[in-house]
Amino acid sequence: MRKTFIAVSIALGAPFAASPGHAETLNLLIWESYIDQKILDRWTEKSGVAVNQTYYDSGDARDEVLSDPNSNIDLVVVGENGAELFGKRGILEPLTEKNVPSLKDYKPEWTSRCAGYAMPYLWGTMGIAYRSDMVKTVPTSWNDLMSPAPELKKHIAMYDDHNEAFIAPLVLLGKSINANDNETLKQAFEVMKKQAPFVLTYDYVITSIQNPDLGKDIYMAIAYSGDQHVLNDKAGTPGVWRYAVPEEGTFSWLDCMAVTTASPRKQLALQLLDFIASPQSAAANAEALTMPTASEAALKLIPAEMRSNTEIYPPAEILAKSQYQKELSVQSIQTRRRIISSMANFQ
Numbered sequence: 305m306r307k308t309f310i311a312v313s314i315a316l317g318a319p320f321a322a323s324p325g326h327a328e329t330l331n332l333l334i335w336e337s338y339i340d341q342k343i344l345d346r347w348t349e350k351s352g353v354a355v356n357q358t359y360y361d362s363g364d365a366r367d368e369v370l371s372d373p374n375s376n377i378d379l380v381v382v383g384e385n386g387a388e389l390f391g392k393r394g395i396l397e398p399l400t401e402k403n404v405p406s407l408k409d410y411k412p413e414w415t416s417r418c419a420g421y422a423m424p425y426l427w428g429t430m431g432i433a434y435r436s437d438m439v440k441t442v443p444t445s446w447n448d449l450m451s452p453a454p455e456l457k458k459h460i461a462m463y464d465d466h467n468e469a470f471i472a473p474l475v476l477l478g479k480s481i482n483a484n485d486n487e488t489l490k491q492a493f494e495v496m497k498k499q500a501p502f503v504l505t506y507d508y509v510i511t512s513i514q515n516p517d518l519g520k521d522i523y524m525a526i527a528y529s530g531d532q533h534v535l536n537d538k539a540g541t542p543g544v545w546r547y548a549v550p551e552e553g554t555f556s557w558l559d560c561m562a563v564t565t566a567s568p569r570k571q572l573a574l575q576l577l578d579f580i581a582s583p584q585s586a587a588a589n590a591e592a593l594t595m596p597t598a599s600e601a602a603l604k605l606i607p608a609e610m611r612s613n614t615e616i617y618p619p620a621e622i623l624a625k626s627q628y629q630k631e632l633s634v635q636s637i638q639t640r641r642r643i644i645s646s647m648a649n650f651q
Contacts, residue, residue: 329354330573333369333380336361338426340592343585350579353572370395370564377564378573381425384417385631387560391421396562399423403574406581409601414558417628422560423581424598426590429556429618429626430471431549433509433527433535446472446550449524450495452502460499461513461525464506464647466640467629469496471555472526481555481627484636493643500650513538528557529615530595547615553625558598 332339336359344355358377360366366382369375370390382390390396398420401407407415407423414424432443439456443449450472452460463469467481473495474481479488505512509525512518513535527535527547535545561580563573579585586602591610596617597603603611611617618626632640 328352328569328572329356330378330569330576331356331358331376333358333360333366333375333377335359335381338381338593339580340589342592343580343589346585347576347579351572351575353576355576373566376568378567378569379561379563379577381559381561382422383629384419384558384560385629387417387422387562388419389631390562391419394565396421397565397567397570397574399563399577404578404581406578406583406586406599409581409583409586409599411598411600414598417558418560418562422562423577425559425561425580426593426595427556427558427598428529428595429549429554429622430468430526430528431547431554432524433532433545433547434524435522435544436546437544438523442546443524443548444551446476446552448550449526450476450499452499452524456524457502458504459521459523460503461509461518461522462499462503462506463508463526464644465508466637466644467632468526468555469506469644470640472550475550475552475554475627482630482632484633486639489636489639489643493646496643496647497650500647503647503651506644506647510534510538529618530593532615533594549614549618549622551622553622553627556623556626556628558628 348354410424432449471481473492532545532547567573583601586597586599587605590597
């Protein structure tokens with residue numbers, strides 16, 4: 305679910321070049337800065353096999369590559385919905401503890417979400433990012449974002465994605481975030497319409513914070529867990545951006561890492577996946593990226609201070625109230641997009 309905004313490093317569908325000095329190279333399709341490079345370096349030192357990362361900047365770009373039989377991809381990071389979709393289409397290799405032994409460290413509630421075609425990689429939530437120097441009261445509810453305090457007028461950043469834009473209003477309404485019916489979406493529209501005068505931008509916060517005309521005026525935003533660290537890097541002030549998961553619950557996302565069925569280096573790819581999934585690698589990766597791991601064995605290796613950080617590992621009672629995304633109907637997607645497009649009329 306990581307969002308980055310860079311160009312894909314190699315043209316989609318183009319052949320991948322092997323790294324100089326290595327007889328074998330595995331091609332990993334992934335978001336930028338979404339794996340600790342030291343883990344890949346240790347793999348190469350151990351195996352003699354290099355790993356070439358190719359970055360995608362959207363799910364659509366990734367899906368285009370995966371759908372191309374000539375893409376030469378060996379491993380890929382997909383969302384849980386993508387794992388099931390591409391797995392059923394025969395594009396992803398089925399995984400078990402026999403071909404990826406480290407899967408034994410992942411509970412069934414995690415592995416089932418990757419549908420048997422991928423390894424649970426990193427997970428997180430959606431919540432509220434806020435500037436602690438400008439927002440003095442920690443947000444605890446989606447109402448703090450959808451019905452903001454008067455002083456936050458034109459200081460809110462939302463996100464014009466047909467899934468994520470509806471999470472806050474639907475959760476507040478006590479509805480499923482995967483609602484398809486027009487009546488529920490109409491209710492969500494009314495909530496969003498009332499918020500619109502407070503919204504400065506509907507561009508994703510990591511994009512809008514870098515806009516010199518907008519960035520300094522964004523005090524609160526809908527965001528993914530982990531975004532606060534990127535925002536702090538952009539702000540140049542450690543800790544000024546914080547993250548909170550609303551008490552009503554939220555969207556719990558999971559990214560999965562898979563091996564492609566068409567990989568000409570499938571056994572090596574499975575070995576690399578097992579290496580990344582191992583407790584030592586999974587723990588190091590989670591620490592480096594400041595994100596939660598789904599590996600029970602890795603969790604034991606992570607410092608207690610990180611495990612107790614609720615910005616990274618939300619309390620169980622919040623997760624119990626959280627929902628997973630499912631595939632929406634075409635009609636629902638079209639309705640949601642029309643609603644989002646109409647928000648400019650109410651700003």
